[in-house]
Amino acid sequence: MDNYAxxxxxxxxPIADKYLTLFNNIAQGFCIVELLFDTAGKPYDYRFLEVxxxxxxxxxxxxxxxxxxxxxxxxxxxxxYELFGNAxxxxxxxxxxxxxxxxAGGVWYEVFAxxxxxxQLAILFNDITLRKRLQDRQAFLLKLNDALRPLADPLEIQxxxxxxxxxxLDVNQSHYGEVSGRHHHEELRQSDDVTTDPAISQTExxxxxxxxxxxxxxxxxxxKEEWVATLSIHSIAPxxxxxxxxxxxxxxxxxxxxxxERAKAQDAxxxxxxxxxxxxxxxxxxxxxxxxxxxxxxxxVSLGVLFRTAIQQTAGEARAAFFMxxxxxxxxxxxxxxxxxxxxxxxxxxxxxxxxxxGLAVHSGNAVITPDVEKEPLWKPWLWLxxxxxxxxxxxxxxxxxxxPALGTFAMYYQNPRQPNARDLELxxxxxxxxxxxxxxxxxxxxxxxxxxAxxxxxALLTTxxxxxxxxxxxxxxxxxxxxxxxxxxxxxxxxxxxxxxxxPVTPLMEMIFTDDDNNKIWTRVxxxxxxxxxxxxxxxxxxxxxxxxxxxxxEALQESERQLKQLIxxxxxxxxxxxxxxxxxxxxxxxxxxxxxxxxxxxGDHENSDLLMRLTAQIDRLTTLINHLLxxxxxxEGQLQLxxxxxxxxxxxxxxxxxxxxxxxHRFVWxxxxxxPVVADRERIGQVITNLxxxxxxxxxxxxxxxxxxxxxQNGIEISVQDRGYGIPVxxxxxxxxxxxxxxxxxxxxxxxxxxxxxxTSQIIQKHNGAISVKSEPGKGSVFTFFLPYTNxxxx
Amino acid sequence: MKHIVxxxxxxxxxxxxxxxxxxxxxxxxxxxxxxxxxxxxxxSPDLFVLDRQLSGANGxxxxxxxxxxxxxxxxxxxxxxxxxxxxxxxxxxGAEEALTKPFSLKKLRETILKYFV
Numbered sequence: 001m002d003n004y005a006x007x008x009x010x011x012x013x014p015i016a017d018k019y020l021t022l023f024n025n026i027a028q029g030f031c032i033v034e035l036l037f038d039t040a041g042k043p044y045d046y047r048f049l050e051v052x053x054x055x056x057x058x059x060x061x062x063x064x065x066x067x068x069x070x071x072x073x074x075x076x077x078x079x080x081y082e083l084f085g086n087a088x089x090x091x092x093x094x095x096x097x098x099x100x101x102x103x104a105g106g107v108w109y110e111v112f113a114x115x116x117x118x119x120q121l122a123i124l125f126n127d128i129t130l131r132k133r134l135q136d137r138q139a140f141l142l143k144l145n146d147a148l149r150p151l152a153d154p155l156e157i158q159x160x161x162x163x164x165x166x167x168x169l170d171v172n173q174s175h176y177g178e179v180s181g182r183h184h185h186e187e188l189r190q191s192d193d194v195t196t197d198p199a200i201s202q203t204e205x206x207x208x209x210x211x212x213x214x215x216x217x218x219x220x221x222x223x224k225e226e227w228v229a230t231l232s233i234h235s236i237a238p239x240x241x242x243x244x245x246x247x248x249x250x251x252x253x254x255x256x257x258x259x260x261e262r263a264k265a266q267d268a269x270x271x272x273x274x275x276x277x278x279x280x281x282x283x284x285x286x287x288x289x290x291x292x293x294x295x296x297x298x299x300x301v302s303l304g305v306l307f308r309t310a311i312q313q314t315a316g317e318a319r320a321a322f323f324m325x326x327x328x329x330x331x332x333x334x335x336x337x338x339x340x341x342x343x344x345x346x347x348x349x350x351x352x353x354x355x356x357x358x359g360l361a362v363h364s365g366n367a368v369i370t371p372d373v374e375k376e377p378l379w380k381p382w383l384w385l386x387x388x389x390x391x392x393x394x395x396x397x398x399x400x401x402x403x404x405p406a407l408g409t410f411a412m413y414y415q416n417p418r419q420p421n422a423r424d425l426e427l428x429x430x431x432x433x434x435x436x437x438x439x440x441x442x443x444x445x446x447x448x449x450x451x452x453x454a455x456x457x458x459x460a461l462l463t464t465x466x467x468x469x470x471x472x473x474x475x476x477x478x479x480x481x482x483x484x485x486x487x488x489x490x491x492x493x494x495x496x497x498x499x500x501x502x503x504x505p506v507t508p509l510m511e512m513i514f515t516d517d518d519n520n521k522i523w524t525r526v527x528x529x530x531x532x533x534x535x536x537x538x539x540x541x542x543x544x545x546x547x548x549x550x551x552x553x554x555x556e557a558l559q560e561s562e563r564q565l566k567q568l569i570x571x572x573x574x575x576x577x578x579x580x581x582x583x584x585x586x587x588x589x590x591x592x593x594x595x596x597x598x599x600x601x602x603x604x605g606d607h608e609n610s611d612l613l614m615r616l617t618a619q620i621d622r623l624t625t626l627i628n629h630l631l632x633x634x635x636x637x638e639g640q641l642q643l644x645x646x647x648x649x650x651x652x653x654x655x656x657x658x659x660x661x662x663x664x665x666x667h668r669f670v671w672x673x674x675x676x677x678p679v680v681a682d683r684e685r686i687g688q689v690i691t692n693l694x695x696x697x698x699x700x701x702x703x704x705x706x707x708x709x710x711x712x713x714x715q716n717g718i719e720i721s722v723q724d725r726g727y728g729i730p731v732x733x734x735x736x737x738x739x740x741x742x743x744x745x746x747x748x749x750x751x752x753x754x755x756x757x758x759x760x761x762t763s764q765i766i767q768k769h770n771g772a773i774s775v776k777s778e779p780g781k782g783s784v785f786t787f788f789l790p791y792t793n794x795x796x797x
Numbered sequence: 798m799k800h801i802v803x804x805x806x807x808x809x810x811x812x813x814x815x816x817x818x819x820x821x822x823x824x825x826x827x828x829x830x831x832x833x834x835x836x837x838x839x840x841s842p843d844l845f846v847l848d849r850q851l852s853g854a855n856g857x858x859x860x861x862x863x864x865x866x867x868x869x870x871x872x873x874x875x876x877x878x879x880x881x882x883x884x885x886x887x888x889x890x891g892a893e894e895a896l897t898k899p900f901s902l903k904k905l906r907e908t909i910l911k912y913f914v
Contacts, residue, residue, distance in 0.1 A: 581850075584879035588899035589809035595902035596816050624899050631880075644885055684881065 023050075029058035029125045035088045036068065037119075043085025045070045049120065058127050060104040075102045084121055087113045097128060108132035133244050137251070140168050144252065148259040152270075157263055161256045166233060169245055172212070173234040176256050179227055186220035186227045190246065193238030215239040219249045221257055229257060278313060282427070285309025286434045293438040296445070299324065302438050303336035310412070310431045314424075317414060319391065322399070322435055323349075324408035332408060342389055360396070365406055367428070368396045372417035393418040397432045399439060407439040472545035474498065475531065483540070491516065492545040497526030505530045505538070511548065523552040569637070576634040583627050591620045618664065629757040633740065636764045643682040643768055650718055650789070651676050653683060654711060657690040665698050671709040676718050680792045685765045692758045693722040693785050701726030701782065714788065717771070721786035728779035737775060738763040762787075799913050800842040804828045804859060805877065806852050814846070817902050818909065831859035834869070841869050844912050847892075849878035857890045864891030873912050 023030055032050040035043050048064040056062055061072050069076055079098065087094040093114045100107055108129040114122045144164055151157045158176040166174030191197040192215050194208045208216075211234075218232040231253035285306060292302035307320045321337030323346075334343035360368050371393050373379040373386040379394075386394065393414035400406045410432045412424075420428070466473060472489035474482045480499055482489070492498070497512050507528040514524045528543040594616045601610035635641045651673050658669050697707045701724040708723040729737060740760045766773045766787050777783035801823055805811050811827040818825060826842065830853035833839045845863055849856040856876060863869040876887035879898040887895035896908055 581879045584898045585807050586809065588879070589807070589813055591899050592813040592817065592902050592905070593809075596813070599902070620899070642882065642885075684884075 023052050026052065027054055027126075029055040029123075029127075031055050031064070031123050031125075033069075033084070033121050033123060035085055035119045035121065037085070043081045043088070045081065046084055046121070048072075058104075058109075058125065059107075073100075073103060076100060083111075084113055084123075087121060088115045088119050091115050097132070099129075099132070137244070137248055140164075140248065141251065141255065143168075144255055148255070151259070152263050152267060154260040154263050157259045158256055161252060161259065162231070165231075165249065165252045169233060169248070171233045171235045171239075174232070175234075176229060176231045176253070178229045186222070186230065188220060188246070188250075189216075189218045190241050191216055192240050195238070212236050215241065217241055217246055217249050219246070219253045221253045223257070229253065231256065279430075282309055282313055282430060285312070286430075289434060289438060293441055299335050299439070299442050301336075302442075303435060306431060306434055306438065307337040307410075310410075310427065313427050314412075319413040320431075321411050321413075322408060322439075323411065324399075324439055325406070335408070337411075338389070338413070345385055345388070363406075365398050365400065367398065367425075369420060370394045371419040375417075389413070390415060392416055395420055395424075395428065397428045399432045399435045401436045401440045404436075404440065407436060407443065410435055470547070472543075472547075474543050474545075475540055476543060477540045478538070488547075489545065491547075492524065495524065495526060495543075495545055497524070497545065498528065498541075498543045504528070504541075514545075522547060523549040573634040573637045576630050579630075581631065584624070587620060587624055587627065591617060591624070594620065629761060632761045632764075633757050636761065641764060641768055643685060645680050645682050647678045648681050648683045648686065649676070649678055650681075650686070650711065650720065653687050654690060654709065654720070657687055657694065658709065661691060661694050661698070666704050667698050667701070668704065668706050669694075669709060670706050671711075674712050676711060676713055677791065679718055679789050681769055681789055682765075686769075686789070689762050689765050689787065690720070690722075692762045693787075696758060696785070697722050697724035697726065697783075700724060717788055717790040719786060719788050721784050723782060723784040725782045728781055729775065729777040729783055730779055731777075734775055734777060738773065798822060798824045799844070800824045800826065800840075801844045801846060801909070802826045802828065802834070802839060802842040803846045804831050804834070804851065804856065805846070805848040806830065806850075807848070810848070810877075813902075814905075817905055821906075823909075830854065831856070831862070834859055835862055837866070837868055841872055843872070844909065845869070845872055845874045846896075846909075847874060847876055849876060849880070849883055849886075857886055860887070860890040860892050875908060875912075 030050075030052040031048055033046040034049055036045040036047060038044045045068040047068045048066065051064050055064065064072055069080070077098075077100065080100070083094060083096060083098070093112065095110075095112050097108060097110050100109060104127075106129070107127050108131075109125045110128045112124040114124075116122060144161060147160050147164055148157050151160060158178075162174040162176045166172070191200060194200055194205055194214055194216070200208070208214075213234040214237045215235040216232055218230055220227055221229040221231065231249055233249060286309070289302045289306040289309070292305055293299075303322045307322060310320050311318055319338060321342070322335045323332040324335045325332055331348045333347040370376045370379060373383060373392055373394055379386065386392065391413035393416065394411065395413075396409045396411045398406045399408045399410050410428060412428065466486050469486055470488060472486065472492045474485035474489040474492075476482050476498060482493060482498075485493075492514060495512075495514050497507075497510060497514075500507065507526075509525055509527045511523065511525050514522045516522060525546040525548045526543065528541045530538045531540050531542055533539045594613050598610050598613040598617070601607070601613065632641065654671070655673070658671060662669060694707065694709075701707070705725045707725075710719075710721045710723070712719055738759050740757065763773050766789070769789055771787055771789045773785065773787040775783055775785050799822060801814075801818070803811060803814050803825055805814075805827060806829050814825055814827070826839065828834070828839075830851050831847070832853065834845075835854070845860075847856040847859050851859075856878075860874050860876060863872065863874055873894075874887075874892040876883055876890070876892045876895040877898065878887075878895065881897050883895045883897060893912075894908060896905065900908075
């Protein structure tokens with residue numbers, strides 16, 4: 001065999017030796033073939049003339065020498081014959097890479113063929129299956145990458161990748177499916193022929209047959225010890241799966257996973273970028289709104305910026321509005337957003353549970369979401385509003401600061417029914433929060449402005465008051481130096497009172513004469529109080545000096561006029577005293593003359609004239625009484641009513657006075673004398689009291705009516721009352737009847753004019769006795785006058 | 798005849814005394830003031846009636862003189878006044894009694910009569 005070969009490569013033997021060694025030792029396969037052509041000149045086979053040891057290794061063909069390829073390997077691809085035939089025909093060497101699918105399990109060869117001699121070829125070849133597979137794999141993976149790169153949807157990635165893999169491996173089905181929550185490790189499974197595979201149970205086989213699966217590979221994808229997905233490929237026909245195919249499926253699964261992850265990450269990134277852009281725009285809007293609020297823009301402007309930002313965020317789908325409760329207010333009004341007409345329609349909506357949407361949102365502090373106003377029964381009273389302004393969805397969010405009260409609401413309106421999603425709620429929360437800051441700041445600003453204004457006004461007022469005050473006010477330091485003073489104080493800079501006050505906590509009000517620079521003496525009133533700082537240290541004094549010169553003069557004038565008035569009153573009372581005294585002397589004579597004439601007429605029996613004289617006497621008695629009253633009043637005014645007290649029997653006195661007065665009237669006196677202890681009193685004055693009460697009773701009651709006298713001992717004294725059945729005293733007058741010169745005025749009484757002194761004197765006498773007098777009266781039924789006399793009147797009154 | 802000395806500057810009162818007491822056995826000496834008493838010129842009567850308010854010396858002063866003068870010491874004195882406080886003042890001045898104006902004829906007679914029973 002060897003010899004045969006050598007023979008054929010003659011004639012260069014020595015060189016041939018060297019090549020033979022090389023030929024036998026190279027790793028590449030080498031052979032010399034003779035091409036065989038059919039009658040048409042078409043190459044149809046070749047015969048092996050020489051093969052080296054590596055040939056068998058590379059091709060798996062044994063004992064090739066002398067045999068043809070078709071003999072050795074009948075299913076060799078046709079192109080091999082064509083390629084080698086062409087080289088022989090053209091006489092040009094060829095270099096190509098081709099697969100021999102049925103040789104040694106499908107081997108790729110790189111082939112160099114050199115034609116020489118008579119239709120012979122020297123063929124040098126090498127197994128490049130591994131490189132080819134790598135290239136193939138590389139090409140597939142590149143294609144996969146290119147296909148997947150632009151894809152963002154994980155499902156699309158999975159579908160495209162599975163499809164490409166299916167095409168690449170030429171299988172019927174390829175499927176990638178994610179699983180989750182499987183913690184047990186799934187094994188790689190494969191079957192070349194499910195109908196014969198002993199590892200497959202009958203049930204499985206039936207299921208696989210139903211699914212038209214003849215062979216399959218299922219590659220589990222395990223990430224972080226967790227089975228996350230399976231990539232499986234199916235073939236209808238049985239198939240001898242190759243290791244590199246399994247590896248490619250595995251690699252593809254990894255690539256799909258990576259691509260999905262990338263897509264997910266990109267999606268997340270895109271979403272977050274989008275969110276960022278949105279929140280950037282929202283933040284920018286917020287910032288603009290805050291800036292507007294800070295720069296003192298109106299609420300409508302700053303909230304306007306905010307609500308426009310909010311609307312932008314909804315891509316213009318929504319309308320929005322802010323409502324606010326004004327400070328100290330109760331009702332909501334629209335601050336920004338919607339339309340002026342809407343503002344007119346809703347302003348003044350009350351906050352409360354009965355109020356829908358924004359009013360309720362403020363009241364409850366919770367968002368009030370109405371996805372469709374037409375379907376919300378509570379909206380019925382406001383449907384006209386929603387219809388007029390063309391919205392179906394209305395969401396109201398309370399605007400409130402952290403822990404603070406609700407300031408207002410942020411409302412969003414949609415033309416179509418709509419339920420808010422998480423993002424809508426997030427947006428509303430952000431906008432409401434920003435609005436709360438702006439509104440609360442606005443409220444603060446308004447309040448502060450008001451407070452500052454009030455302060456400024458009160459300061460201005462204080463300054464004015466301080467400056468123009470007619471009272472001198474000055475602040476002196478510890479050295480007594482005036483640091484601050486008002487205009488009036490300039491007159492009193494050297495006032496001794498200020499120096500005297502120096503260092504003392506409080507100097508009470510003093511009146512002092514101040515001598516000014518022009519030597520004028522001015523009456524002043526000065527007071528001072530120490531001023532302390534925050535650490536309670538005295539830092540000076542505030543002194544107040546008032547010019548009371550005028551006041552003093554007025555007071556003196558007043559005192560003088562008061563003195564003069566008192567003098568006048570005294571003179572008047574003296575005059576009354578003297579006058580009444582002087583009057584009495586002629587009255588005494590008149591009375592006596594009348595009595596003398598009366599006596600004489602009686603003696604001559606001229607009773608008619610004697611009676612006239614008695615009437616004259618009665619009138620003189622009345623005159624005497626009046627004079628006595630004047631005199632007593634003058635005495636009381638002068639404080640000269642003096643009592644001459646002794647132990648008296650009031651029963652006796654009563655009897656005496658009743659008997660005396662009985663003669664002058666036709667009234668009936670009813671009196672049941674009771675035993676009375678003696679009292680210490682002025683007999684004459686008490687008699688005067690009794691007479692006075694009796695004559696009043698006569699005066700103020702109808703002729704002939706009863707006058708009831710009651711006398712009884714009570715605790716510590718006696719009580720005497722005189723009751724008439726007369727006209728009575730109006731309630732309004734009852735308290736006044738004991739006043740000086742007070743007269744009860746009633747039509748029936750004007751027949752008894754008087755000076756209104758009787759009861760005054762009476763009460764004064766009783767008081768002088770430490771007694772008491774009172775009246776009970778009912779108009780039309782009469783009056784009861786009751787006086788009390790203590791047994792002794794040793795307590796001076 | 799009982800002798801009464803009346804010191805009174807009011808003519809009407811003097812007249813009343815005359816009329817009230819005439820034909821009753823009294824002799825009345827009316828004086829305008831107390832000069833003739835303080836001088837001791839007037840003989841000691843049975844009764845002095847002195848008005849308090851006189852143009853010259855006060856009736857109470859005359860009373861005090863009478864009550865301290867040996868010549869008139871035992872002669873009762875009745876003071877006359879329109880002022881009710883005469884009652885106390887008269888007693889203080891040593892007078893036996895006081896008669897307040899106005900008085901009734903009856904009262905005058907009763908008072909005088911007391912000193913002649």
